[in-house]
Amino acid sequence: MTDTVKIPGQTAPAPDALLKVDGLVKHFPIKKGLLRRQTAAVRAVDGLSFDVRPGETLGVVGESGCGKSTMGRLITRLLEPTAGKIEFQGHDITHLGVGAMRPLRRDIQMIFQDPYSSLNPRHTIGTIVSAPFKLQGVTPEGGVRAEVQRLLELVGLNPEHYNRYPHEFSGGQRQRIGIARALALKPKLVVADEPVSALDVSIQAQVVNLLDDLQDELGLTYVIVAHDLSVIRHVSDRIAVMYLGKIVELADRTALYESPMHPYTKALLSAVPVPDPRRRGGGSERILLKGDVPSPIAPPSGCRFHTRCWKATERCKTEEPPLIALAPGRQVACHHPENPPGEASGASGAVPVEIGKPVPAKEAEEPEEAEQPEEESEESRESEEE
Numbered sequence: 001m002t003d004t005v006k007i008p009g010q011t012a013p014a015p016d017a018l019l020k021v022d023g024l025v026k027h028f029p030i031k032k033g034l035l036r037r038q039t040a041a042v043r044a045v046d047g048l049s050f051d052v053r054p055g056e057t058l059g060v061v062g063e064s065g066c067g068k069s070t071m072g073r074l075i076t077r078l079l080e081p082t083a084g085k086i087e088f089q090g091h092d093i094t095h096l097g098v099g100a101m102r103p104l105r106r107d108i109q110m111i112f113q114d115p116y117s118s119l120n121p122r123h124t125i126g127t128i129v130s131a132p133f134k135l136q137g138v139t140p141e142g143g144v145r146a147e148v149q150r151l152l153e154l155v156g157l158n159p160e161h162y163n164r165y166p167h168e169f170s171g172g173q174r175q176r177i178g179i180a181r182a183l184a185l186k187p188k189l190v191v192a193d194e195p196v197s198a199l200d201v202s203i204q205a206q207v208v209n210l211l212d213d214l215q216d217e218l219g220l221t222y223v224i225v226a227h228d229l230s231v232i233r234h235v236s237d238r239i240a241v242m243y244l245g246k247i248v249e250l251a252d253r254t255a256l257y258e259s260p261m262h263p264y265t266k267a268l269l270s271a272v273p274v275p276d277p278r279r280r281g282g283g284s285e286r287i288l289l290k291g292d293v294p295s296p297i298a299p300p301s302g303c304r305f306h307t308r309c310w311k312a313t314e315r316c317k318t319e320e321p322p323l324i325a326l327a328p329g330r331q332v333a334c335h336h337p338e339n340p341p342g343e344a345s346g347a348s349g350a351v352p353v354e355i356g357k358p359v360p361a362k363e364a365e366e367p368e369e370a371e372q373p374e375e376e377s378e379e380s381r382e383s384e385e386e
């Protein structure tokens, strides 16, 4: 057993945080019967606290269904939080309505996962990329057309293609169109939800590099949500690992990959193919997690990961470990962390068992009435205006 060492001050938020999230919760109610009474809830996001610093990329990673997309939609205020607080540049935006959020939409933009469904097929590229100007009532210097063409060029598309339709473009090009639209209003924070997972592997690197270049050029701050650890490693400065609606580890990229401290992080990393297994953080053995991801409708007591953790003890079943600073620049929610400060990395004692497949809550117990996002994407609002 390992005693945790708390380093005072490490959990304190960065004073200059662009975005500050505190105790964020989103529960989707499950209603049943004639009276549509709430019988349970999908606890998609269950108490997240983190900061995003100006100019950095925070990667958010975790298995399917752990609440990554819900978190992205909460911080861009496309969903109404159940509880908690979201501050953007020091302003509380947790419960701002559509009208009050409108000016902030210029600063907070989202890039969606699927470049096929996120672009209106009946609109030209010019109309799509210029939609944010229309919605905000903004006329860029030099006119809308010139600005859209500049944006198309910025993301590596031919500005002459202004009048073409989405179906005339490949998946990678469509994602570039989505990126151009997100950048139109010169946002400060861009939240990208699985920005490359719908693309061919050969195209993924191009789009990832484009996001990187744009960040340098425009001083953007990113929150990038992905299940793919290779993508997250490439783009992120810091990484938050999520499991069943909670952050289990938050650390600088290098520290996280070289010496993961949460057993779940270690297991996730052990599944990433690396050219030289000796370079894999925390040892070269592949850790095969036992069992399925439990349902977020009734998550396990204590540490949510205890049902699949090879280090779990009685304490883990009853006592929820708080997310605390265990080393400079890293927070971990575990009673028995891996690679604790002062010990050599790789002492995991992992016992390989069978791999589990995630069970989405909707399959585990189908909510009769899924809550719809309170507010829709720019593109869907744009199409409604037609």
Ligand SMILES: Nc1ncnc2c1ncn2[C@@H]1O[C@H](COP(=O)(O)OP(=O)(O)OP(=O)(O)O)[C@@H](O)[C@H]1O
Pocket (backbone or CB within 6 Å): 028, 042, 043, 044, 062, 063, 064, 065, 066, 067, 068, 069, 070, 071, 227, 296, 360, 361, 362, 367, 369, 370, 371, 372, 373
């Ligand atoms: N509108 C909704 N109504 C009910 N449950 C929902 C709704 N949206 C998401 N969920 C549930 O919340 C949980 C978290 O979903 P979310 O999409 O945020 O996870 P994720 O980590 O992004 O997974 P994926 O990568 O598969 O999208 C899942 O169990 C999902 O089924």
